[in-house]
Amino acid sequence: MPSWRLVSGLCLFFFGSLVAAVGVGYAMVQVPSENIAAKSQNNVYYWANGDQMVATGTGANRQNITIAQIPQAMQWSVISAENKSFYTDSGVDPMGIARALANMARGGQTQGGSTITQQFVKNTYLSQEQTVTRKFKEMFISIKVGTKFSKEQILQGYLNTSYYGRGAYGIQAAAQTYYGVDAVKLTPSQCAFLAALLKGPTYYDPIGATNIDPAADSKANTARSKARWSWILEQMHDDKRITDAEYQTAIKKYPTPQGLKATKGMTGQISYLVDTAKKYVLNHSNISQTEFDKGGYQIYTTFQKDKVNELSAAVKKIQKERIDPKKRSLDKYVQFGAASVVPKDGAIVALYGGDGYENGHFTNNADTSGVPVGSTWKPFVLAAAMEYGTYKTQGVGISPLSKYNGDDHLKVRNQDGTNVLNKDGSIFYQNNESNYPWGYITLRKAMEQSINTPFVQLGMDVGNSKVRDVAKASGILDDSFATLNPSFAIGTSTPSAIRMADAYATFAASGKQADPYSVTAVKEGGQPVEGFTQPAVKQAMPENVANNVTNTLENVIQNGTAENAKALGRSAAGKTGTTDSNKSAWFVGYTQQLSTSIAMFRENPKDAQLLSMNGTAGVASIHGGDIPTAVWTEYMEAALKGKSDPGFPDATKIDKVSNEDGAPTPTPTPVVTPSETPSETPSETPSETPSSTPSATESCKFSWQCSDDGGTDGGTTSTPTDTATATESSGTNRGGDNGGLFGGSTG
Numbered sequence: 001m002p003s004w005r006l007v008s009g010l011c012l013f014f015f016g017s018l019v020a021a022v023g024v025g026y027a028m029v030q031v032p033s034e035n036i037a038a039k040s041q042n043n044v045y046y047w048a049n050g051d052q053m054v055a056t057g058t059g060a061n062r063q064n065i066t067i068a069q070i071p072q073a074m075q076w077s078v079i080s081a082e083n084k085s086f087y088t089d090s091g092v093d094p095m096g097i098a099r100a101l102a103n104m105a106r107g108g109q110t111q112g113g114s115t116i117t118q119q120f121v122k123n124t125y126l127s128q129e130q131t132v133t134r135k136f137k138e139m140f141i142s143i144k145v146g147t148k149f150s151k152e153q154i155l156q157g158y159l160n161t162s163y164y165g166r167g168a169y170g171i172q173a174a175a176q177t178y179y180g181v182d183a184v185k186l187t188p189s190q191c192a193f194l195a196a197l198l199k200g201p202t203y204y205d206p207i208g209a210t211n212i213d214p215a216a217d218s219k220a221n222t223a224r225s226k227a228r229w230s231w232i233l234e235q236m237h238d239d240k241r242i243t244d245a246e247y248q249t250a251i252k253k254y255p256t257p258q259g260l261k262a263t264k265g266m267t268g269q270i271s272y273l274v275d276t277a278k279k280y281v282l283n284h285s286n287i288s289q290t291e292f293d294k295g296g297y298q299i300y301t302t303f304q305k306d307k308v309n310e311l312s313a314a315v316k317k318i319q320k321e322r323i324d325p326k327k328r329s330l331d332k333y334v335q336f337g338a339a340s341v342v343p344k345d346g347a348i349v350a351l352y353g354g355d356g357y358e359n360g361h362f363t364n365n366a367d368t369s370g371v372p373v374g375s376t377w378k379p380f381v382l383a384a385a386m387e388y389g390t391y392k393t394q395g396v397g398i399s400p401l402s403k404y405n406g407d408d409h410l411k412v413r414n415q416d417g418t419n420v421l422n423k424d425g426s427i428f429y430q431n432n433e434s435n436y437p438w439g440y441i442t443l444r445k446a447m448e449q450s451i452n453t454p455f456v457q458l459g460m461d462v463g464n465s466k467v468r469d470v471a472k473a474s475g476i477l478d479d480s481f482a483t484l485n486p487s488f489a490i491g492t493s494t495p496s497a498i499r500m501a502d503a504y505a506t507f508a509a510s511g512k513q514a515d516p517y518s519v520t521a522v523k524e525g526g527q528p529v530e531g532f533t534q535p536a537v538k539q540a541m542p543e544n545v546a547n548n549v550t551n552t553l554e555n556v557i558q559n560g561t562a563e564n565a566k567a568l569g570r571s572a573a574g575k576t577g578t579t580d581s582n583k584s585a586w587f588v589g590y591t592q593q594l595s596t597s598i599a600m601f602r603e604n605p606k607d608a609q610l611l612s613m614n615g616t617a618g619v620a621s622i623h624g625g626d627i628p629t630a631v632w633t634e635y636m637e638a639a640l641k642g643k644s645d646p647g648f649p650d651a652t653k654i655d656k657v658s659n660e661d662g663a664p665t666p667t668p669t670p671v672v673t674p675s676e677t678p679s680e681t682p683s684e685t686p687s688e689t690p691s692s693t694p695s696a697t698e699s700c701k702f703s704w705q706c707s708d709d710g711g712t713d714g715g716t717t718s719t720p721t722d723t724a725t726a727t728e729s730s731g732t733n734r735g736g737d738n739g740g741l742f743g744g745s746t747g
Contacts, residue, residue, distance in 0.1 A: 043297045045274055047305045048349070048520075054265040056167075056274060063172045065183060067156040070171055073188035075155055076241035077195035081232045083116040084239065087151050091117030092143055116158050117145055123161035163290050164194060165201020165209075166260065178257035188242055189233070189250040193257065196228035202289060204228060207260060211279045211364065212289060214479060226254050260362045269312050272353025272364045273518075276498075277301050279367070280519045285531045287522075298523040307350035307639050311338055311596075314635035315352050322617045322627055330615040333602045336631065337365025339498040339516075340596040340639065343505035346514030346535050348498060349594070350639070367496045369480060371601050371610070374577030374624065375450045376500065376586045377491035379507065379549050380471040381459050382443055386545045386654055387470065390461035391415040393658050397545065400552050404454035404660040406438030406446055412456055412486050413661075420460070420486055428486065430456045440663045447552050448560035450576060452490050457660060459489030473540040474503040475513055491577055497597045504588045505595035506540050507549045507573070510649055513540035547651040554648065557589070561625040565589055567633050570645040574632070576624030583610040587628035592646050594639060598628040 042055040067075075079086045092115065121141045145154060164174035174194050175183040186194070202209045204225045208218035230251060237247040266274065277299050282289060287297075315336045325331040338352040351366035386397040409429050412420040420428040430453050438451060446454040459467055464484040472478065476499055482492035495503070502516040515535040522529040553573035557565045561576045565587070574589025584601040600622065602611040613622040 042295050043292070043299060045277060046298065046300045048302050048347075049304070050300070051305070053301065053303070053305075054270050054274065056265055064160045064170060065156075065172045067152045069182075069184045070156065070159055071184060071186050071188075071191055073236075073242065074159065074171060074183070074186060074191040074194065076236055076239070077188075077191045077232050078116065078159070078198065079155075080235040080239045080241060081195050081228075082119075082198070083114070086116050086155070089115060090143070091115055091145060091154070117154050120154055120158035120161060121145060123158065123163075162198055163201065163293060164197045165205045166207075167293060169294075177261075179255075180258055187250070187255065188236075188246055189229075189253070189255045192229045192232040192236070192250065193225065193255050195232050196225055199228060206257065207362070210369075211275055211367070212282060214369075229254065259360065260357065267358045268356050269308055269351070269353060271357040271362075272351060272366060273301065273303050273308065275353070275364050276348070276351065276367060277303075277518045280517060281522055284519070285522065285529060287529065296524055297529070298526075299519055300521040300523075302347040302349060302518050302520060303351075304349045307340060310638040311340060311350040311352050311635045314631050314638065317634060318627055318631045322630075328615070328618060330613075331617065333605060333611060334613070334616060335361075335365055335601055335603055337368055337371070337497045337599040337601075338597060338631070338635070339366045339496070339501040340594055340635070341498070341501040341505050341516055343508040343590065343592060343595055344512050344514065344537060346502060346505070346516045346537075348501075348516050348518045350635075351498065365497070365599070367498055369496060370494050370608075371584045371599055372482075372492055372494050372579040373500060373586050373588075373599075374491040374579040374584065375452075375455075376575045376577035376588045376597075376624070377471075377489065377493060378447060378450070378455045379504075379553060379575055380474065380476075381455050381462065381467050381489045382447060382552065383474075383507075383541055383545055383549050384462045384467045384470040385443070385458055386548055387541055388462060388466045389656070390458075390658055391463070392461070392661075393656060396656050397654055398656050398658040399654040400444040400447070400548060401442045402656075402658050402660075403440040403442055403663045404446060404457055405662065406432075406441045406449075406451045406454050408432040408435040408437075408453065410453045410457070412460060414460060415463075417661075430486065440659070444552050444555065447575070448555050450556075450561045454660075455489045456486050460486060461660070464488045470541060471503065473513065474506040475499055475515060475540075476503050491579065497599050500586070500588050500599075501595045501597040504574075504590050504597065507546045507553070508590040508592055508595050508648075509546070510543045511539055511541040511546035512537050514538075543649075544652045544654070547649050548654060550648050551651040553589075561623070562587065562589070562629055564625055564629040565633050568636055568640075570640065571647040572636070573648065574629075576629065578621075578623045582613045582621045585613065585622045585624045585626070585628050587624045587632045589629075589632055589636070591636070591640065592648065593643060594636065596632055596636060596639075598632045598635075600628050600631075 044055045045053040047053050083089070149157075159171040161170065163169055164171075164177070166177050168174045168177040171194070172183045174197070175181055175186055175190075178194065179186065179190055196204050202212050203216050203221060206218060206222040206225050208221050209216040233242075233247060233250050236242045237244070242250065278292065281287060281297075281299060282292060315338065319334075319336070323331045323334050325334070335354060336352060337354070338350075339348060340350040341348055351364075353364040353366045354361040382400060385402075386400065389396045389398050409431050412428055412430050414420055422428050432452050438446075438449075441451070441454070443454060443458065445451075464486075467489060468481055468484065471481075471493070476493070476495045480493055480495040480499065482488055482494070485492075498516050502513075506513040514537045517535050519532055520534070521532050550573045553575055554571070556562045556575055557572055562574050565572060565574055570591065572589055572591050574587060577586035577588075578584070584599060586597065586599050588595070588597040590596065600613075602613050602616065603609070604611055614620065616622050617627065619626075
């Protein structure tokens with residue numbers, strides 16, 4: 001057994017060493033000043049070629065003020081909400097620090113400083129690393145601050161260094177950003193609102209921050225903000241920091257802040273480029289939003305200035321030619337979103353997010369959600385059928401020459417042969433936009449003319465879960481998928497323009513997929529921040545499946561609803577899409593070099609609800625083959641000027657033809673040659689009554705791709721005998737609004 005002298009000596013030595021360590025730590029740390037924190041820098045963004053795009057951040061959005069310029073209500077709102085014992089405590093919460101250290105030791109998330117003094121200390125550190133070392137520094141500095149500064153000085157420093165969101169550091173910048181007044185003029189109600197932001201502006205700013213977290217939408221943030229605002233006022237009243245009369249006045253009405261405003265340099269498309277790049281950095285690094293907004297980072301993007309300008313110019317040109325809100329009320333609130341991605345790589349080279357922050361448009365339409373994609377979803381259904389087959393083929397992929405019934409108002413069947421039912425128990429019928437009697441036609445023809453009924457039944461036969469799997473593998477995110485009902489096959493899902501361009505790039509790249517990215521590197525002080533590598537390229541679907549989809553979509557441009565895109569004058573593939581009640585219209589198309597998506601929609605500015613585009617641009621309805629295709633063609637022509645036309649890889653025949661149940665057994669028919677193709681002139685006037693006979697033949701690279709889409713039924717062919725418009729660009733789409741209770745899309 002060791003002697004008592006040895007034990008005592010060891011205890012004294014340990015205690016003395018601890019005291020010495022604490023003394024050294026206490027002596028070495030520097031007392032912070034809000035002036036140090038005010039030296040935060042801008043973030044600098046660079047174009048893909050290395051030229052500077054914009055410098056933006058907090059450097060110009062900060063101004064330290066004295067405690068005398070900060071309203072008493074603001075001071076008491078943070079004290080009542082965060083640290084009631086502020087004027088009597090030592091500035092350090094030992095139990096809170098102990099809990100944080102214990103939590104770190106267990107590998108859990110750390111906890112922030114529980115006193116205003118500790119939070120002031122933490123705010124002055126540009127590094128927000130959650131480590132034991134930083135926690136001890138925070139404790140030592142907090143103790144030193146508590147002995148060196150008065151409580152008023154500490155509170156002043158805290159309010160001058162706190163982050164309130166929207167790039168505003170300090171109470172003066174926050175007052176100007178949210179209410180357009182100097183801090184000294186803030187009301188008690190406004191003070192309580194700003195104090196609520198200190199809980200975390202991402203989740204308490206009513207404007208929302210879905211670019212950072214989908215859960216931080218405007219509705220949820222407003223509810224959180226109102227709840228905390230009223231609670232803070234209640235705490236102030238209970239603490240007798242405001243009178244009964246002041247409380248009743250303050251609580252009467254929620255002080256809704258003003259909207260976002262464009263900051264220097266954040267105009268045109270720059271604001272949306274920065275928004276996209278910032279979101280990518282926050283989602284692919286350990287950098288917190290608070291750290292990032294303090295600045296000092298250099299962000300190298302994938303955006304190509306010439307292509308960004310060309311995409312914006314294309315939108316503006318077609319918009320000017322076709323949309324006139326001064327002349328037509330139905331042209332009001334029309335918006336566009338677009339993105340352009342490099343196949344086999346995922347680099348976003350251009351996007352169009354809207355009219356610009358300077359015009360009050362703060363939502364990035366290139367990365368928006370909630371706009372259904374319509375029939376641009378059908379290629380995923382076809383790809384799933386070619387990869388997995390239907391329930392009848394037991395996993396063997398089927399050919400695009402398989403025939404399905406294209407007639408209007410058809411019953412949709414489950415795989416066991418029973419009818420799909422509406423919620424009220426009635427039979428569900430799928431509609432097309434017109435009642436043209438197509439009869440049994442190939443899936444290739446159905447894609448060409450964007451007919452709904454074949455793809456809705458095909459989705460059921462393949463299994464919409466398989467369609468979802470193919471779309472996900474192609475780059476579509478989980479949170480944009482709609483419910484797996486029959487309408488899923490015709491585009492009720494709501495992916496962004498960026499994700500649609502990236503997913504179609506998978507077809508362009510023969511099945512190879514890379515997630516879209518907008519940042520190649522992030523540096524701080526000239527040193528690379530880890531975690532920014534080019535996304536891995538993976539084989540998302542069999543090569544021949546992708547090539548057959550491409551071949552089918554080439555035909556959509558050559559003979560179908562996207563004929564307007566032929567003006568590009570080079571090999572291209574794509575698909576049009578128009579949604580239920582004409583609330584949105586899309587075109588997504590690609591070459592081997594670029595995949596580009598164009599979305600067009602109307603949105604009520606009051607509640608962000610989509611509005612019908614029937615009557616917009618002076619036509620009965622807007623379709624994907626019209627204005628969106630015109631924008632796409634205008635942009636792609638400029639973006640690919642001087643570039644070669646490599647075409648697409650050949651598609652190998654998929655032998656398995658599996659017709660829909662009920663399809664008549666076809667009689668042998670000769671292959672129709674191009675010279676036998678009847679001529680057609682698209683109708684110039686939109687009409688629900690077809691006015692020309694559609695061609696029964698298609699442009700084919702190989703004879704096996706050509707097929708008479710008519711079948712036999714009682715000795716007569718289903719080749720159309722009435723008249724029907726042949727192009728969506730003429731204003732009439734052969735797809736249709738989804739019938740029944742499921743809702744859905746047009747072609």
